[in-house]
Amino acid sequence: MAGDSGSTSPDRDAVYEVAGVAVPGSLDQLHDLMTQVGDEHPAVAELDLSMLETAVIEIAGNLVEHGRPAGAVSYHLRLEVLPDRLEGLLADSGEALPEGCRPGGVPENLVAAAGPEEPPAGPMPDGRLLADSPRGQFPSDVLEELADDDMPDLLDEDGRGILIARAVLDELSYCRRDDANTWRMVRLRRPAGAAST
Amino acid sequence: MMDIQRSVVDEDLAVIHCEGRLNMVAAGSLRACIEQSVDAGQSRVVIDLGAISFIDSSGLGSLIAGLKKARQAGGNLRIAAATDQVLTVLRLTNLDRVLRPHLTVEEASSGW
Numbered sequence: 129m130a131g132d133s134g135s136t137s138p139d140r141d142a143v144y145e146v147a148g149v150a151v152p153g154s155l156d157q158l159h160d161l162m163t164q165v166g167d168e169h170p171a172v173a174e175l176d177l178s179m180l181e182t183a184v185i186e187i188a189g190n191l192v193e194h195g196r197p198a199g200a201v202s203y204h205l206r207l208e209v210l211p212d213r214l215e216g217l218l219a220d221s222g223e224a225l226p227e228g229c230r231p232g233g234v235p236e237n238l239v240a241a242a243g244p245e246e247p248p249a250g251p252m253p254d255g256r257l258l259a260d261s262p263r264g265q266f267p268s269d270v271l272e273e274l275a276d277d278d279m280p281d282l283l284d285e286d287g288r289g290i291l292i293a294r295a296v297l298d299e300l301s302y303c304r305r306d307d308a309n310t311w312r313m314v315r316l317r318r319p320a321g322a323a324s325t
Numbered sequence: 326m327m328d329i330q331r332s333v334v335d336e337d338l339a340v341i342h343c344e345g346r347l348n349m350v351a352a353g354s355l356r357a358c359i360e361q362s363v364d365a366g367q368s369r370v371v372i373d374l375g376a377i378s379f380i381d382s383s384g385l386g387s388l389i390a391g392l393k394k395a396r397q398a399g400g401n402l403r404i405a406a407a408t409d410q411v412l413t414v415l416r417l418t419n420l421d422r423v424l425r426p427h428l429t430v431e432e433a434s435s436g437w
Contacts, residue, residue, distance in 0.1 A: 285386040
């Protein structure tokens, strides 16, 4: 799984990918991938990696819970270790997220600008969800910077997922494009010994 | 995956030891275990998080549900020995205000 998209990266060893179906059991393979990244990149601070893992699991968990059609949504995670940051792209074949599951809402015109409605439906023609576009080509015009929201009341049992993901990242954005939902997650690498999150 | 083990320490006190990842896969089991404890009369519940390597919002939700259940029965729920990722997520969500982290199970088990 690791590094099998290396042809698009200047650093083959720093790209990891995993794909699967969005069901609760599949979260373990995302956790396992993070563990593998940590094992193979001991220079990456444990906190940086665990915070990215936190975000990935929240976004993937959101997909497992709210992705439609339920139980039949494919996902594809690409994780890149870069000198200054950790970057994750999580794409899925599900329907456009309903309003309530979107981070602060994505305006309709933003969705419309994101690409043709059809085809292709679902994954890329070769079965992949992520096009082989380097991160620099991620469509910045359709990126949605998340609006600030307050955490729910302390005794609420849910509603924190996206907020946690945003809090542990330096950038979290969502776009609907080519019949796929794509989340971009960036965690800047803190200098060794830096405190806090 | 997560392993859960409940030990009845006193008439009204139980310690629930968790090991693994407390995510949406495991949250339901923990919630059920806490409910069982409270229903059995142990409404003071200590959750030993010392072997929990990861928690997500579902896991937090199960702790909050357990806290409410315990309080409704006149008890309370405390967490102990949380690791870095858990402490960070608790702090970021402000939940450390209602789930104050105790250093050890022993500390959490006394002085109710």
